[in-house]
Amino acid sequence: EADIYQTPRYLVIGTGKKITLECSQTMGHDKMYWYQQDPGMELHLIHYSYGVNSTEKGDLSSESTVSRIRTEHFPLTLESARPSHTSQYLCASRETGWIVTEAFFGQGTRLTVV
């Protein structure tokens, strides 16, 4: 069973509010990722990190920001939520190394901005 946790599972928030989606893993993985999943189920990489103090933007432009101060923690922040941010957000992590390994996913946060 994967040891990667996302909170909250569901969030309804008003436009203009600042929110932080939490993601934590206890597997000691250096690589962590945030994906946005649209209603059609397609996954879009919005941020990734290869270790502490390393963050990069993904393939899909996002108004969110991330930080990686500790190996186990990779929070995503929206400074001012808008209805267009309504989506499912998935966090994932992978083991470090040159051998390709599978990604482990959290259960996701379903965000609704009203």
Add this chain to the structure above:
Amino acid sequence: GDSVTQMEGPVTLSEEAFLTINCTYTATGYPSLFWYVQYPGEGLQLLLKATKADDKGSNKGFEATYRKETTSFHLEKGSVQVSDSAVYFCALSNSGGYQKVTFGTGTKLQVIP
């Protein structure tokens, strides 16, 4: 860049029917290939994987063979159950330091009794 193409869904099958979900890829080098499954309200979980050409990944009755000559990794199951209803994602990742995962668009499977 790398890309994954999956057959579009939704796919609706009767229980005990044979399942095939097609997946083809474009990538540089020698990627590893994966199938992930997402049950309703959950995150993704690994179903099976193959790391080199001609490898067959298998799990829970599902199988997929890494075909380099056709750049394909089709998912199959001989007899589906209602509990297999989920969204299935084909994915690839290259070796090396970066290892970004490229996902297909997902195929929704509904199995009816």
